[in-house]
Amino acid sequence: MCIDYRELNKLTIMNRYPLPRIDDLFYHLQGSAWFSKIDLRSGYHQLRVHDDDIPKTAFRTRYGHYEFLVMPFGITNAPAVFMDLMNRVCRPYLDKFVIVFIDDILIYSKTKEEHKKHLKLVLEILRLYAKFSKCEFWLKEVQFLRQIVNENGVHVDPAKIDAVKNWSTSKTPTEIRSFLGLAGYYRRFISNFSRIAVPLTFLTQKDKPYEWGPKQEEAFQTLKQKLCDALVLTLPDENDDFVVYCDASNLGLGCVLMQRGNVVAYASRQLKIDEKNYTTHDLELGAVVFALKIWRHYLYGTKCVVFTDHKSLQHILNQKELNMRQQRWVELLNDYDCEIRYHPGKANVVADALSHKSHVQIHSVRVHTNLLNDVLTAQQHSLAQDNLKNEMSSAD
Numbered sequence: 001m002c003i004d005y006r007e008l009n010k011l012t013i014m015n016r017y018p019l020p021r022i023d024d025l026f027y028h029l030q031g032s033a034w035f036s037k038i039d040l041r042s043g044y045h046q047l048r049v050h051d052d053d054i055p056k057t058a059f060r061t062r063y064g065h066y067e068f069l070v071m072p073f074g075i076t077n078a079p080a081v082f083m084d085l086m087n088r089v090c091r092p093y094l095d096k097f098v099i100v101f102i103d104d105i106l107i108y109s110k111t112k113e114e115h116k117k118h119l120k121l122v123l124e125i126l127r128l129y130a131k132f133s134k135c136e137f138w139l140k141e142v143q144f145l146r147q148i149v150n151e152n153g154v155h156v157d158p159a160k161i162d163a164v165k166n167w168s169t170s171k172t173p174t175e176i177r178s179f180l181g182l183a184g185y186y187r188r189f190i191s192n193f194s195r196i197a198v199p200l201t202f203l204t205q206k207d208k209p210y211e212w213g214p215k216q217e218e219a220f221q222t223l224k225q226k227l228c229d230a231l232v233l234t235l236p237d238e239n240d241d242f243v244v245y246c247d248a249s250n251l252g253l254g255c256v257l258m259q260r261g262n263v264v265a266y267a268s269r270q271l272k273i274d275e276k277n278y279t280t281h282d283l284e285l286g287a288v289v290f291a292l293k294i295w296r297h298y299l300y301g302t303k304c305v306v307f308t309d310h311k312s313l314q315h316i317l318n319q320k321e322l323n324m325r326q327q328r329w330v331e332l333l334n335d336y337d338c339e340i341r342y343h344p345g346k347a348n349v350v351a352d353a354l355s356h357k358s359h360v361q362i363h364s365v366r367v368h369t370n371l372l373n374d375v376l377t378a379q380q381h382s383l384a385q386d387n388l389k390n391e392m393s394s395a396d
Contacts, residue, residue: 003059009076017080022145023188023265024297025099026154030235032108033151034115035142038126039134043103044078046128047071047085089125098122106144146185153262155232156186164227169212169220173204180204183223187266189230194252194268196222201270234262242304244291245343248283250276255291257298267294282325284310289329292336299336307343314340 040046048070049057057068057075071078079102086100097118099106107122109115119137136142141150148155160182170176180200187193199215200223202208236242236259246255254268269290271283278286288306292299308314317340322330333340 003057003072003074005057005072005074005076008056009074012076015077015080017084019079019083020099020101021297022101025101025145026147026149027236027238027298028095028099029108029149030237031110031151033140034109034112035139035144035149036107036115036119036137037135037139037142037144038105038107038122038130040103040105041129041131043128044073044082045070047082089128090122092125093118093121101145104145106142112138149235153232153234156189156227156230160186161228164224167224169217171212173210176200176203179220179223183227186227186230187268189233189266190223190226191256191266192254192268193223193226193266194254194270196226198251198270234259234264236264236298238302242295242299242302244288244295244299244304244306244338246284246287246291246306246308248280248287250283253283253287253290255287255294257291257295264298265295267291281310281312284308284313285316285326285329288313288340289332292332292338299338302337304336304338306338306340308340309343311342314342316340 049068054067054069057072059066071081083100083102086102086105087094090098090100090105094100097107097109097114099108105122105126107115107118109118115138141148143149143157146157146160148157164182167179167182170179180197183190183193183197190196196219199219203210203212203216236257240259242264243258244255245258246253248254250271252268252270254266256266257264267290275283275286288308291306316326316330317333319326
């Protein structure tokens with residue numbers, strides 16, 4: 001039962017208790033091979049309402065007047081309050097071998113023996129009712145928060161892929177937003193997401209005519225195919241350094257987060273109206289800042305190397321004459337233990353593909369398993385003595 005509490009919610013002081021970032025939760029799973037998932041039964045109803053607040057939950061039906069004694073669904077602060085409860089309950093083991101998102105609990109371990117101990121500890125402290133039919137134990141692969149996790153990494157839930165495959169051509173802006181919402185949830189699996197989605201996002205803008213043409217159909221089908229072909233993303237290891245590849249074009253910003261030669265995540269976005277007037281130097285620097293901000297939870301406090309194909313950026317921290325925008329961005333860069341290095345454009349293949357304006361067939365920018373070898377080969381070629389001499393002479 002869900003009551004319409006919109007009027008009550010308007011008068012409610014918002015609880016700003018932070019919900020965890022989903023990709024931050026997966027960060028803790030690196031190296032785990034055994035999983036168990038506990039799903040609570042009507043989780044909100046396991047939390048009692050304060051006696052003074054019970055009358056506020058009142059509702060009428062044809063059978064009479066009723067009030068909730070437990071927390072009902074539809075209350076604006078319900079997710080935050082329940083998240084706080086779960087964090088308190090699981091606090092001794094939180095992020096050690098347990099992660100929680102509202103009423104979903106995942107227990108993870110590296111070995112079977114460890115998992116037996118971890119599972120016993122969690123069940124002893126939980127003291128909440130679980131729905132046994134939805135709980136799963138001793139799994140080598142688990143579906144959690146609409147993604148599939150195993151010891152190899154994270155990949156898209158096949159059930160969601162089927163939903164995308166069967167998605168018919170959208171006929172209204174609302175349907176477009178729904179499709180982009182589903183595809184956008186998995187955007188970190190999709191290289192070049194923002195550029196591909198441009199024709200579709202245009203149709204969702206206010207005061208824009210809804211005209212479905214060849215460009216929209218191509219973007220729609222390409223996103224569906226990219227989701228179906230999505231790679232398995234590696235789980236980050238906090239003991240290893242990160243490598244970031246950045247690039248910018250007059251259409252958007254693109255970056256790739258890598259570790260141990262494997263892709264951890266993709267990110268891209270379209271340029272804002274004012275950003276289209278930026279110089280090339282500022283656009284490339286903006287791509288670096290975009291990467292550091294969006295992956296702050298990975299990169300802050302760890303050493304990372306940021307590669308860009310704009311050569312002058314490697315000296316940005318020592319540059320004396322900066323405009324106001326550059327000064328703000330340099331202050332942000334100083335918060336990170338990062339080193340900016342020059343990387344030739346032809347070696348920066350992934351990030352360039354994410355941001356580049358040219359409309360090419362999607363198979364020409366597909367990331368494949370030989371990515372690391374391609375990047376290393378191009379980098380070695382660019383650092384050869386003959387190429388360095390030619391580059392220095394052209395710079396003079």
